[in-house]
Amino acid sequence: MNFALILFYLVLATGGIWLIDHLFLKKRRAADAKDPWWVEYGASFFPVILFVFILRSFLVEPFQIPSPSMVPTLQIGDFILVNKFAYGIRLPIINKKIVDIGQPKRGDVMVFRYPVDPSKDYIKRVIGLPGDTVAYQNKRLTINGRPVETRQIGDYLHAERRYYSHQFIEQQGEAQYHTLNDPDAPAAIPGAANFPYRENCSYNNAGVMCTVPPGHYFMMGDNRDNSEDSRYWGFVPDENIVGKAFFIWWHFGDWGRIGSFQ
Template sequence: MNFALILFLLTIATGVLWLADRYVFRKKRLPDAKEPVWVEYGASFFPVILIVFFLRSFLAEPFKIPSGSMIPTLLVGDFILVNKYTYGIRLPVINKKIVELNSPQRGDVVVFRYPVDPSLDYIKRIVGLPGDKVAWQNKRLTINGQPMAIKRGGDYLDKERLFYTPRYIEQLGPVAHDTLIEDDAPPFISHALAFPFRDKCIYNSEGVICEVPPGHYFAMGDNRDNSQDSRVWGFVPDENLVGKAFFIWFNFSDLKRIGSFK
């Protein structure tokens, strides 16, 4: 379901009703006459829908985390806010960038339209920038020949699977973040898809090495062995970016999660 398109159409429809009532039909009604149903339930909602459409399209949009690919940073059921203008201002619905602002940086957690099926929204962490050589070999990340600093951070308990996973703290540029790596899981990628620029990736028994093409990004989940990401389906085009995640505003199962995202 394309909620942005539905909201856009509702804004247009209620706006037409509002204009028709304000400049045509309101003048013909008696001062004490009751508003018709189409005004009460159509035109009167226009200001509210317009504000929601503007806020959601240009400022911040809420999302719910549906999977565990970003554990332990984001948990299933987290409701997050995504900054819609960090990476430039885009026209709603068609997602066409009209104002250039900032570019994604290593360590940013971003929402984007899934390259394989743009009707779906995915959330991952940006690991590689255009031109970077990203290597995921034997469960360790190297960018442009430089191994990313990593240190042990204890074990993480997956309450759903009742399973302890080694937790590590990884340094991506200025961003230090938690990541889960199952040392006993095989390092190779067994189910890579055929994707654009796949020739820029080399798969081997130790993992994958990719050169990120211009205008694209390499994204990975923090739950490294339980994430379908750029290692599997390829690079994220710049035009697929939706925005940068920056805040957990609710979680029905754990209120302590509010504001805990970093």
């Protein structure tokens, strides 16, 4: 059971207590009688829980980064905020879009429900839009036959593991971001799953090439050799989108990481 569903049940329970008391029970109590404890707590918590539910469902939702797949952009332990309406307003719990506001762009950092297990939330970068042909061959990215603008910069030190990765700056439209790859890691994609529309992808010793089906997105982590993403488990359908990640609001021990990011 996810947190949004728990909040929804709490809204129903506390709101129901408040409504029943307001319409029926309060009229039967003496004017100077104290409210029962369950009415007092239910009525007190209802507006708070309702506010949190609306905030998380339609405006912003907090997440914590659990893995290194988005290093160097996002580190393990980053607490981030996700814009829930950037790609349209969706009904909570069922995640059905009811108002279309915008669409994901290449280079966006997006939170989505993991297609293999929708109870889990994943975060990756949008690489391919519906209809795009994405090729990741010999660790170089090409979209619709055009190489993505890439520039190598100084190597990146993984301080916790004491090794270096090659570091690059990629540019897609207005989005500029850093990526990593490890020169000793193979270019091939081992162990790709049997996912929907897998026939749209071809694998070889140099990597993978995929055509993104309608209504789906191709996602990759910035830590390219340490990210299980669309190369392995396939495309993300539009109905799985949660929102656009845009701000680091906390990181224990490193306040310098607080702020917006691409």
